[in-house]
Amino acid sequence: MKFKNTAVILTGVLALTAVAPLAASAAPTSIEVKEVKQATPDAETFSAIKDIEKFIKLDGDQYVLDSAAKEVVSEKVFNNYSKAVESVNEQIKNGTFEVKNGQLVVNPNYTTYNPNIYGNWYWWGYAITFTNQEVKEQVQALKNTQSTSSLVFAIMAAVPGLQGTALPAAIIEANLAVLIDRFEANNHGRGVTLNLHVGYYDMTSN
Template sequence: MKLKNTAIILTGVLALTAVAPIAASAESSTGQITQNSSSSVTQKSAVEAVKPYVQVKDGVLSLKEVPESIYNQYNLSDLQKHFDELNELSKSGKITVNSDLSIKDNTISLNAEYGSWTYHWWGYDRKFTDYQTKQAIDYYNTVAGGGTLISGATAWYPPVSGISGSVAGYFALFAARMSANNNGNGVYVSVSWAAVFDVEPL
């Protein structure tokens, strides 16, 4: 009887030892995913908080006199990486950065409404048709299932570098949000410099 009780206790300890790290990992991962997929209000408030510290000189974006608390709170090191990419495109003539912070893509038709990401100082946005939404969902689910996030696959995801935590969890949530918001008319998606995304139905 004593041996049986000892075996039960040891089994319980082993089970807890195996499950605890998985639960902790899931909790941590979920927290980071939530941060990266917050509502449009959070995304918009971050953009509004940072906008006063953004400037354009000679077609080049930069940050000006940002308080350290703002810099850290909004992960502006990733925004600087975004600026570096945009500034390279601006110098090569592929885009034009205007003094009002708007950006003109010189490589596509002005009438293009679907099929490409629109550049903004804060990130990217685009509209997906119903068919494109379903293709994007398939791609995100493939990544979430262990597939590789294809570098340069900007048809489905813009070139932002701020994804933290579980990439699989992030893209599973992205796919779920797109699916939930697609009512047969497609979706509007915006992704900020910190990979915070918002999905709205069209």
């Protein structure tokens, strides 16, 4: 079974005309802002989503990473995705996310976001940048899984500082077709930047 609804935080700024709001019920009522930790996403781990996505499966209301993935990715990549899966499962347990009808979704009763992740924190939100190749790989993974969850796992695996935060909620709640279209429309060979705001995201060309 392919994992459902991957949330991953993209680096970039989407045009103001391309704003995708979350469902009103999922919008937080308070924001916990902490010091932003700077880090460089691991390129090998981020790109590995195309090989490992089919090994991330839903078992009840928890995700599992099939050990068979060790045969197609390095030990480092496997361990990074294992931690990402553990992080998502922990957020399901603490009520940040939930599984509904086999889909990873935002818990509408969750009210506090912690934007303590890699990227740049601005007064309007958080930004993460993707290269041309990373955009292509993430788009393919989204098409393969038909779920935004693949992006979430890739981001959490490649950017450990993102684990335990709720900002990927904007991606989880995004319309899959629209997300893919915005990736492709804004990537002109230079990659894109994804801006995460409280309750919605936007994307722009690099």
